[in-house]
Amino acid sequence: MKAIKVKAEKCVGCRICEQWCSVGHYDLINPRKSRISVHRSHADQASYPLVCRQCPDAPCLGACPDKVMALSRDRATGAIRVDEESCLACGKCIKACPYGAIKKHPAEKQVLVCDLCGGEPQCVKHCPEQALSYIE
């Protein structure tokens, strides 16, 4: 299964990935609506892009309450899918994710997880540093 792999040592912290994630999904820019987030560290003199790894054993799937069942796997891409109607943004998946790759939507009652843009991830396509790749 293909997923987005991060090479943090190549990241310069320009956040162009955040721009294209946001504009790809919503036709607007809002870093808080981007499913990939870049964390800059002056202490480390480095930047770290955070994005869902689409783990095979995805703990987020198990954490979503039975009554809600908002998370599932996309059959075509294998990406974690969020059902916007049923998600309550309760935050259990956010806590369960070992990588901190899930976040709350800034305005709606739902969480944001990388959906691989249906198999053509925009962040990977537009990263000027080749810090992101979409591979097995």
Added chain:
Amino acid sequence: MTIKGIAGQLLRVDLNRKTITREPLPRRLFEDYLGGRGLGAYYLTKEVDPGCDPLGRENKLIFMNGPFVGTMVPGGNKVCVTFKSPLSNTYSYSLAGGHWGPELKFAGYDGLIIEGESEEPVYLWIDDEKVEIRPAEFLWGKDIQETDNLLKKTLGDPGIHVACIGIAGENQVKLACITNDVFREFGRGGCGAVMGSKKLKAIAVRGSGDLEFADAKGLKELVEMCLPVYKQHPKALDRRNYGTNELVIHINNAGFMGTRNFSEGYAEANREFEGPVFREKAVFSDAACYGCPVACSKYCKADTRKHGLVKLEGPEFETLALLGTNCGLTNWDDLLKASAVCDALGLDSMTAGGCVSLAMECFEKGILSLEDTDGLDLKFGNCEAEIKLLEKIAKKEGIGADLAQGPAYAANKWGAPELAMHSKNMSFAAYDPRGAKGMAIVYATSPKGAHHMLGPVFPMEMAANNRFEEKGKGLLVKGAQMNFVILDSLGICSTNQAGFGRPQQIEALRQITGLAISEEELIFKAERIFHLEKMFNVKNGFSRKDDTLPRRFTAEAMTRGASKGQTVDLEALLDEYYGVMGWDRDGIPSKEKLSQLKLS
């Protein structure tokens, strides 16, 4: 909440009355003034008396974003602060890159106006529509890095963006800067002192609003088309490898790199600072401002014998020259340390470097004694003395108190006015105008003092192989000045214009805002903005008598290097330039000119 490139809103904070108000930014203002520097000119000239005390209650700090800020336009991150300068007593503005400007826009504000002054130290916390003026006793006295850390801890979010002042700003040192994201400065003109006079320590911002576009699909296609070409542009590659320090080799070889208080324009020792050496000895990693595919910023790290571990983002070329070669420094360890000290104190490293080099020349010539310097052995190249002097300036101690008023003030007091390398009390950038005559006009006529980014024409002069010519430079300078008004107003970093030129900028402006503005109209608007800035000073009594250069540039020929023998004929340059601008012999815009620009 919805923000668009235009039709946004402005946040106004009165520190006396402790009021916070939001006001709409009418579309008409964006059409006339574009944003950023242009809107700053509109508001400052409308609201601030040219004769006011820059460190008094009447002065304002006007932060303005351009329509490109926060968008996918490469390098759309430059935010402009406009204010009356305590250093030059003139109109002033300063631009910063980084991530703070975009964050302010995501919080829902194209601009922020700070007015009045607080009695107690405060900071401003802007969290989308929630805006608070909070006590800042716990931050007062802290350096830039500590302030940033403490605020992130206090507000419980490491992802916020902070603009703040260091102790130099608190002490109203006239060369104090405002710093965002720890290493990105609104450097010049003393805006940090203005912020300090208002007892405003910091502005912390978090934004989660939408930035919408008139034509998102078009903008996506335009940026996608430009980027691949762009990354391969030679200038972009040079900047990527060596940052702005790629300039060292060109400027030093051409013999006009400020060295030892501009007594020289070339030194063999300066070669230590060339790009490849920089990359090898100082650079740890590359870094980028928001949305920039060039990533010219460099994180530097050195485990030095003299200064211990030194870590910083930077130094940029101007810092390298002014704090470095101009003070006789010859190695990276010393330069990185001096730069980090300025960063922590919140000093403009350029004018600070100009102040230190002035003191060094005065010391070497016997004008300042060891007693005057409180025992500092201020010989050129003595980094320890330089660092101690920088601290004295920030704390206004001993001769540092004189230099805290600016280089011209100190040199006058010490009886050596000709040794201050300044125009309007601001130190020069790295480029000695004897080696690129157009720069003489840029520096001398700049409304804010000797700054290069009003119209950096030296690369064009070098490419045209006419850098020593005086004739014809008036028109060249005017063109560059108007170009920079446009870039600074739109909010795009000038490094990015190589791959994203005027046609792309015009197209992007339409796609972002819906405004269709032709190149001719843009230039007209730029000229109008430029004259608004100019007239603020004219109303305050500024004229040709203030468009000056130090005697060293006009009367002392360069002694060595590839600009040897050169001096500047400033009067001839000014005559031609004033003519091109439609100004009279005294440098005052004619009535016809102002009415043509619809300013009378």
